[in-house]
Amino acid sequence: MRRFLSSQYFVLWVSLLYAAVMAPFTPAFLSPENALNILSSMLPLLIVAAGQTIILITGGIDLSVTSVIALASVLGAMTMTSTSGNVVTGIAVMLAAGALVGLINGIGMSAGRMPPFMVTLATMMFFGGFAVWITKSKNVGGLPRNFNAIGDSLPAVALIAIAIIAVLHFVLSRTTAGRWLYATGRNPRTALVSGVPVRLTTTAAYVVSGLLAAVASVIYTGRLETGSPVLGQRILLDVIAAVVIGGCSLFGGRGTVLWTVLGVLFITLVDNTLNLTGVSNFAVLIAKGGVILMAALLDTVRTRYATH
Amino acid sequence: MQLTNTPPPLLRCDRLDKAFAGVRVLRGVSLEVLPGELHGIVGENGAGKSTLMNLIGGVHQLSAGWMEFGGAPYTPATPLDAAHTGIAFVHQELNLFPNLSIAENIFVGQHPVRRIAGVPFADRAAAATRTRALLDEVGLTTAAPDTLVERLPQGDRQLVEIAKGLNQDARLIIFDEPTTSLTNREVERLFTIVRRLQQRGIAILYISHALEHVLTLAGRITVLRDGAVVETGPRTGFDTESLIRAMVGRDIEHLYPPLPSPPSSPAKVLEVRNLSQPGVIENITFDLHKGEIVGIAGLMGSGRSELARILFGLDPAGKGSVRLNGAPLDGLPPRARIARGLAFVTESRRDDGLFPDASVAENLRIVHPASPDPLRMLKELHVAAASSEQAVGELSGGNQQKVVLGKWLLNPPAVLILDEPTRGIDVGARQEIYSVIASLAERGMSLLVISSEIEELIGLCTRIMVMAGGELRAEFPAGTSREDILRAAV
Numbered sequence: 001m002r003r004f005l006s007s008q009y010f011v012l013w014v015s016l017l018y019a020a021v022m023a024p025f026t027p028a029f030l031s032p033e034n035a036l037n038i039l040s041s042m043l044p045l046l047i048v049a050a051g052q053t054i055i056l057i058t059g060g061i062d063l064s065v066t067s068v069i070a071l072a073s074v075l076g077a078m079t080m081t082s083t084s085g086n087v088v089t090g091i092a093v094m095l096a097a098g099a100l101v102g103l104i105n106g107i108g109m110s111a112g113r114m115p116p117f118m119v120t121l122a123t124m125m126f127f128g129g130f131a132v133w134i135t136k137s138k139n140v141g142g143l144p145r146n147f148n149a150i151g152d153s154l155p156a157v158a159l160i161a162i163a164i165i166a167v168l169h170f171v172l173s174r175t176t177a178g179r180w181l182y183a184t185g186r187n188p189r190t191a192l193v194s195g196v197p198v199r200l201t202t203t204a205a206y207v208v209s210g211l212l213a214a215v216a217s218v219i220y221t222g223r224l225e226t227g228s229p230v231l232g233q234r235i236l237l238d239v240i241a242a243v244v245i246g247g248c249s250l251f252g253g254r255g256t257v258l259w260t261v262l263g264v265l266f267i268t269l270v271d272n273t274l275n276l277t278g279v280s281n282f283a284v285l286i287a288k289g290g291v292i293l294m295a296a297l298l299d300t301v302r303t304r305y306a307t308h
Numbered sequence: 309m310q311l312t313n314t315p316p317p318l319l320r321c322d323r324l325d326k327a328f329a330g331v332r333v334l335r336g337v338s339l340e341v342l343p344g345e346l347h348g349i350v351g352e353n354g355a356g357k358s359t360l361m362n363l364i365g366g367v368h369q370l371s372a373g374w375m376e377f378g379g380a381p382y383t384p385a386t387p388l389d390a391a392h393t394g395i396a397f398v399h400q401e402l403n404l405f406p407n408l409s410i411a412e413n414i415f416v417g418q419h420p421v422r423r424i425a426g427v428p429f430a431d432r433a434a435a436a437t438r439t440r441a442l443l444d445e446v447g448l449t450t451a452a453p454d455t456l457v458e459r460l461p462q463g464d465r466q467l468v469e470i471a472k473g474l475n476q477d478a479r480l481i482i483f484d485e486p487t488t489s490l491t492n493r494e495v496e497r498l499f500t501i502v503r504r505l506q507q508r509g510i511a512i513l514y515i516s517h518a519l520e521h522v523l524t525l526a527g528r529i530t531v532l533r534d535g536a537v538v539e540t541g542p543r544t545g546f547d548t549e550s551l552i553r554a555m556v557g558r559d560i561e562h563l564y565p566p567l568p569s570p571p572s573s574p575a576k577v578l579e580v581r582n583l584s585q586p587g588v589i590e591n592i593t594f595d596l597h598k599g600e601i602v603g604i605a606g607l608m609g610s611g612r613s614e615l616a617r618i619l620f621g622l623d624p625a626g627k628g629s630v631r632l633n634g635a636p637l638d639g640l641p642p643r644a645r646i647a648r649g650l651a652f653v654t655e656s657r658r659d660d661g662l663f664p665d666a667s668v669a670e671n672l673r674i675v676h677p678a679s680p681d682p683l684r685m686l687k688e689l690h691v692a693a694a695s696s697e698q699a700v701g702e703l704s705g706g707n708q709q710k711v712v713l714g715k716w717l718l719n720p721p722a723v724l725i726l727d728e729p730t731r732g733i734d735v736g737a738r739q740e741i742y743s744v745i746a747s748l749a750e751r752g753m754s755l756l757v758i759s760s761e762i763e764e765l766i767g768l769c770t771r772i773m774v775m776a777g778g779e780l781r782a783e784f785p786a787g788t789s790r791e792d793i794l795r796a797a798v
Contacts, residue, residue, distance in 0.1 A: 176677045176678075179670075179673065179674060179677055182666075182670075183663065183674055186663040186665065186666055187660070187662075187663050187664075189659060189660035190659075190660045190661060190662060190663055190674075191674070192622065192642055192660070193620070193622065193642060193652060193654055193660045193661070194674045194675045194715065195642055195643040195646040195647075195674075195675050196643070196674065197641070197643050253663070253665065253666070254665075
């Protein structure tokens with residue numbers, strides 16, 4: 001029991017247990033099509049959550065990711081549908097938009113010394129509003145086929161996600177930059193005294209988070225075949241819940257992207273099974289809230305059990 | 309309460325045992341405290357002093373054993389139980405709300421009320437009157453009851469905590485390292501108050517590393533080692549030597565190593581010129597030579613720690629310049645200063661010295677990640693840790709400090725600044741750290757040692773500078789008397 005509770009893969013076991021319990025109620029759940037479904041909705045979420053993992057490791061939070069998704073979506077779509085635009089400039093604009101919002105977040109925190117929650121809340125509202133404003137709340141359709149193909153191709157999306165996870169895992173576990181990220185989250189003052197460039201590290205983390213949200217936006221926008229100013233608005237809490245369920249501490253210094261993969265798997269499973277039962281969207285939200293609460297409670301119990 | 313000729317003990321602890329996660333940290337500790345007695349508890353870090361106090365204070369619960377207070381069984385489940393029974397705890401880190409007034413702190417949770425039409429209102433006037441009386445009793449006559457606690461110096465805050473204990477009719481007050489952050493004058497004042505409390509019949513349990521203080525105050529002394537009582541008896545049976553022997557279990561021959569010989573042609577390593585920051589430090593000018601150990605003495609608030617932080621680039625300097633081996637450091641962040649050969653062991657390991665939850669290995673690697681085999685420092689500095697994967701916060705203060713030293717020494721700096729290098733560290737580890745400091749100087753490193761323990765500076769340094777009011781007031785060669793330094797510091 002103790003080994004089970006304190007296992008790194010605790011969330012994986014819980015996910016499997018959950019799947020086993022839910023399977024009898026949702027006959028479609030175990031079909032191969034549904035497995036692909038789960039994978040396909042999991043991957044872009046995972047890309048955003050990977051960025052959020054880095055942010056949580058530094059002891060921060062990034063609420064602006066969903067606005068980055070919407071902003072990148074409309075800016076990219078507008079670029080690609082303009083006369084001079086093409087797929088490459090479109091994607092470049094999307095990524096640049098994500099990185100820019102991240103940079104603004106980072107500078108607000110390191111130079112402005114404002115708390116992450118406030119800075120990213122402000123950028124979330126500002127850029128979310130901006131995306132709606134410049135499109136006059138209209139979708140931007142007629143995107144190039146080559147662009148849509150990226151999001152539609154599961155192998156391509158999987159490749160992107162795996163590459164991102166692999167690189168982040170390597171950076172976090174094997175490089176000095178990774179050490180700096182954990183050090184900043186554990187105790188920024190000790191980190192500074194120990195020669196860690198705390199402001200640079202923090203800023204870089206938010207730039208990466210913005211970039212990854214923009215990558216997810218490429219996938220979401222391609223799947224929708226439309227630039228939408230409200231794209232991704234509903235996934236913010238899923239992202240944060242997934243990362244925390246994976247085992248990242250909201251207080252910084254603890255977590256890995258591999259844990260986040262498991263957290264995202266769990267959240268996606270919950271979403272998927274509840275949708276398959278055919279209940280209303282709001283009932284899904286209610287149930288999801290309950291399940292997430294249970295998972296968080298289990299995590300607390302487990303942490304207490306492991307340390308005493 | 310039973311009546312006998314000798315006064316019955318106020319607190320009786322009988323064969324207390326405490327285990328955390330199967331590790332026994334207290335083994336059969338018995339202790340008696342008489343009314344009006346000051347009972348000193350000494351021991352190295354990890355000897356079980358804090359655990360014992362936490363059992364008495366209701367923070368932790370007994371694994372085995374029995375306690376009596378005032379003749380009745382005493383089984384506190386929470387610190388609140390302890391408070392209601394009549395036990396007050398003056399913590400090392402004071403438990404006051406800095407943003408509340410003195411009166412609000414004293415009456416937190418039980419503010420006097422006045423009923424108007426049956427509705428209770430906070431009776432500020434009554435609280436102020438009572439607070440005034442309590443403050444006068446603890447000798448804090450200058451502070452008004454509505455003063456915010458954050459405006460008070462550290463020593464005054466401690467008196468507020470004592471007043472809070474008196475308000476709860478405490479019959480036993482536990483002091484945990486009460487003098488670590490006090491100025492000498494505040495220590496004197498505390499002693500007067502403590503004696504006054506004793507005269508009122510209040511018993512005191514006094515835990516301290518400052519053996520001279522314990523020897524001055526205590527009627528009886530109990531020595532703990534490895535979770536057990538090794539000696540207990542009247543103060544007259546002890547002196548500093550015998551206490552240390554009992555604490556360490558062996559003789560400490562020489563606490564301080566021989567001073568390193570001054571270099572024949574001293575090369576300037578660190579040149580500080582007119583360094584100023586308004587309201588913090590004023591016109592600081594000095595040189596640090598190769599192989600020197602220079603001490604900085606001064607009272608709390610004299611600007612000594614602030615100077616160190618400015619030298620290391622953690623705080624800005626308004627004016628002046630700092631050169632390390634001829635190259636200017638001005639405006640550089642800590643990272644760049646480290647690369648040029650500066651290192652800084654900060655005053656508080658918990659605040660900015662270590663990542664307590666992270667492993668020993670992780671803590672060692674943070675400054676010089678590319679250094680091969682960082683774990684060699686564990687052996688070189690004799691760090692007692694279960695493994696390099698153990699969380700550094702679980703180690704004793706001395707071993708934590710060795711890890712801090714180790715992370716800097718992986719790539720030996722030209723100048724090492726040490727702020728309170730032995731705070732909260734027991735005698736054995738203290739001696740080891742002194743000898744490390746001396747051998748670093750012998751090998752040509754320059755060291756700047758900041759300490760509020762003047763004896764430490766006298767024993768360790770080749771030169772002592774004294775700061776007061778943000779300025780360098782005086783400089784003394786090795787062998788200066790304590791009195792001369794003190795006189796310059798006030």
